[in-house]
Amino acid sequence: VAPLLALTGFMGSGKSAVGAAVAQGLGWRFMDLDQEVERALGMDIADYFASEGEGPFRAKESEILEGLLNSVRGQGHIVALGGGTLEKSENLRRVKRAGRVVLLHVSAEEAWARVVGSARPLAQDEAVFGDLWRRRLATYEGAADWIVPTVGRQVDEIASEVMELVEYCGSALQSFWVRSLAKTSRSSSIVGGPDALQFLGAKAQQARGSGSRLHVLTDANVMKAWGERALTVLGDLDGDGVCVLPAGEKSKSASVLERCWDWLAGRKALREDVVVALGGGVVGDLAGLVAATYHRGMGLWQVPTSLLAQVDSSVGGKTAINLSVGKNLVGAFYPGDLVVIDPDTLATLPEREYLGALGEVVKHALLDSEEAFDLLERQVDGIRGRDAAVMSDLLKRNVWFKASVVEEDERESGRRAMLNLGHTTAHALESTMGYGHMNHGQAVALGLLVALSASERVLGLDRAVRERTEALLGAFGLETSVALPAVSLILAAAGRDKKVKSGTIGFVGLRSLGHPEWGLDE
Numbered sequence: 001v002a003p004l005l006a007l008t009g010f011m012g013s014g015k016s017a018v019g020a021a022v023a024q025g026l027g028w029r030f031m032d033l034d035q036e037v038e039r040a041l042g043m044d045i046a047d048y049f050a051s052e053g054e055g056p057f058r059a060k061e062s063e064i065l066e067g068l069l070n071s072v073r074g075q076g077h078i079v080a081l082g083g084g085t086l087e088k089s090e091n092l093r094r095v096k097r098a099g100r101v102v103l104l105h106v107s108a109e110e111a112w113a114r115v116v117g118s119a120r121p122l123a124q125d126e127a128v129f130g131d132l133w134r135r136r137l138a139t140y141e142g143a144a145d146w147i148v149p150t151v152g153r154q155v156d157e158i159a160s161e162v163m164e165l166v167e168y169c170g171s172a173l174q175s176f177w178v179r180s181l182a183k184t185s186r187s188s189s190i191v192g193g194p195d196a197l198q199f200l201g202a203k204a205q206q207a208r209g210s211g212s213r214l215h216v217l218t219d220a221n222v223m224k225a226w227g228e229r230a231l232t233v234l235g236d237l238d239g240d241g242v243c244v245l246p247a248g249e250k251s252k253s254a255s256v257l258e259r260c261w262d263w264l265a266g267r268k269a270l271r272e273d274v275v276v277a278l279g280g281g282v283v284g285d286l287a288g289l290v291a292a293t294y295h296r297g298m299g300l301w302q303v304p305t306s307l308l309a310q311v312d313s314s315v316g317g318k319t320a321i322n323l324s325v326g327k328n329l330v331g332a333f334y335p336g337d338l339v340v341i342d343p344d345t346l347a348t349l350p351e352r353e354y355l356g357a358l359g360e361v362v363k364h365a366l367l368d369s370e371e372a373f374d375l376l377e378r379q380v381d382g383i384r385g386r387d388a389a390v391m392s393d394l395l396k397r398n399v400w401f402k403a404s405v406v407e408e409d410e411r412e413s414g415r416r417a418m419l420n421l422g423h424t425t426a427h428a429l430e431s432t433m434g435y436g437h438m439n440h441g442q443a444v445a446l447g448l449l450v451a452l453s454a455s456e457r458v459l460g461l462d463r464a465v466r467e468r469t470e471a472l473l474g475a476f477g478l479e480t481s482v483a484l485p486a487v488s489l490i491l492a493a494a495g496r497d498k499k500v501k502s503g504t505i506g507f508v509g510l511r512s513l514g515h516p517e518w519g520l521d522e
C-alpha cells in the first residue's frame with residue numbers, strides 16, 4: 001500500500017505550504033484538495049461559497065476527495081485537506097482508511113493573524129472564527145494520528161520534522177501516533193503505538209551515526225521483563241551501558257542520584273550523549289533529573305513501561321527525587337527529547353500497578369470532556385483485558401490531553417494545576433494511613449470521589465457525574481469506599497499538603513465534565 005499523509009488543520013495552519021515542502025523533500029506526490037476543487041469548479045471557492053452556499057461546496061469536496069484517494073498508488077502521497085473536510089464523517093472514514101492524519105496545530109489567535117483581511121468566507125469575523133476554531137479543534141484532535149505544532153515555527157522546520165518522522169517510522173508509518181511539543185522549555189516528540197520500540201531502534205542508529213552514546217537507566221523488574229528486547233533495538237551500548245537500580249520509590253533519592261552521576265562520569269559521558277529512561281515513573285523521574293543535571297543537561301529519551309508513566313509521568317517534563325521530609329521536593333522541568341510509548345510493554349506489568357494507574361486515566365477523562373468520559377465507560381472490558389488496539393488508542397488520548405495542558409502551562413502557574421484533581425485528598429489519605437499502606441492510584445481514585453462530592457456543593461456539579469465515576473472506578477476494580485481515619489487528621493494532612501505547595505493550587509473541582517476549576521479556597 002502506498003504511504004499517505006493527510007494534512008489537516010485550521011485555515012492558516014500551513015497545510016499547503018508544509019505539504020508541498022514535505023512532498024518535495026521526500027519525492028512524494030502532493031495533492032491540494034482546495035486547489036483540485038477550484039479546478040473542478042472552474043472558480044474560486046470563495047465565489048462558489050457566495051453563490052451556492054456551504055452544502056453544495058461540501059458535496060463537491062467529498063466527490064473530489066474520493067477521486068484523489070482512489071488515484072493513490074506507487075510512491076508516497078501527501079494530501080492537504082480543506083479546513084472543514086474532516087467534519088463530514090464519510091470523509092473522515094475514507095481518509096483514515098487511506099493513511100495517517102497529521103494535524104498542523106495552530107492557536108486561534110495565530111490563525112486569525114495569518115488570515116485576517118483575506119477573502120476566505122469563514123474568516124470575516126473574529127468571534128465567529130474563534131467559535132469555529134474551537135469546534136473544529138475537537139474534530140481534528142479526534143481524527144489525528146500525529147499532532148505537529150506550527151506556532152512560532154517556519155515551514156521548513158515543520159516540514160523537516162514531518163520528514164524525519166516518516167523516515168524513523170519506516171514501514172510502521174501506519175501504526176504509530178505522534179504528538180510533538182515545540183513550545184515547552186525543550187521540544188519533545190512523543191511517539192506511541194504497537195511495537196513503538198522499533199522507533200527507538202531507528203533513533204538509536206541515527207544518534208550513534210552522529211556520535212552520541214546512549215546510557216540506559218532502568219530498574220531490576222523492567223530489566224528482567226524488557227531488558228533484552230530494549231537492548232536489542234538500542235544496539236551496541238559499549239561497556240557498562242545499562243545501570244540497573246533497585247525497583248521502587250526508594251530509588252528516587254539523593255544517594256541513588258549521586259550513584260547515577262558517578263556511573264556517567266565513569267563512562268566519560270558527554271553533554272551530547274543521551275540518557276535513556278527505561279521503566280516506570282520512578283526510573284523516569286530519577287533519570288530525567290540525572291539528564292537535566294549531568295553536564296548541566298544531556299539528551300533524554302523516556303521509554304515508559306508502566307501504565308502510570310505512559311499516560312502521565314513521561315509527558316510534561318517534571319523530574320524529581322524525594323527527601324525524607326517529603327516527595328518530589330528536588331527536581332527540574334526537563335521534557336524528554338523523545339518519549340516512546342509502546343503498549344506491548346504493559347503485558348508484564350503487575351495487576352496492582354496497572355489498576356492503580358486507571359485512577360489517573362479516569363481523572364484525565366473527567367477533566368477532558370464528556371466524550372472522553374463516555375468512551376472510557378464503553379471501553380472498560382478492553383482496558384481491563386489490556387486489548388492492544390484499545391490500549392494504543394487510550395494511551396494516545398491521554399497523551400493528547402496531557403500534552404495540550406502542559407503546552408499551555410508547563411510550569412504549573414495556571415491550567416496545569418487542574419491535574420491535581422483528587423490529589424489533595426489522595427496525599428492526605430496516603431500520609432494519614434501511612435505511605436505504602438495504600439497504593440497511590442487507589443488513593444487518587446478515592447480522592448476523585450471526594451473532589452466530585454465537594455464540587456456538587458461548591459460548583460453545582462451534577463450528582464450523576466460522581467455516580468458514574470464511582471461505577472467506572474468500581475468496574476476497573478478500584479475500591480470506592482474505605483474506612484477513613486479521623487476527619488481531623490485528614491484535614492490536618494490536607495492543610496500540610498497545601499502549605500508544601502505554597503498555597504498556589506488550592507482545591508481543584510469540576511463544574512461539569514471537561515470543565516474544571518482550580519485555585520478554589522474551601
Ligand SMILES: NC(=O)c1ccc[n+]([C@@H]2O[C@H](COP(=O)([O-])OP(=O)(O)OC[C@H]3O[C@@H](n4cnc5c(N)ncnc54)[C@H](O)[C@@H]3O)[C@@H](O)[C@H]2O)c1
Nearest residue numbers: 221225247248280281282305306308309313318345348349
Ligand atoms: N513526573 C511526573 O509528572 C509524575 C506524575 C505522576 C507520578 N510520578 C511519579 O511516578 C512514580 C510512580 O510511577 P510508577 O507507578 O510507574 O512506579 P514504578 O516506576 O515504581 O513502577 C511500578 C512497578 O512496576 C514495575 N514495572 C514497571 N514497568 C513494568 C513492566 N512493563 N513490566 C513489569 N514490571 C514493570 C516497576 O519495577 C515497579 O516495581 C512516583 O514516584 C511518582 O511520584 C511522576
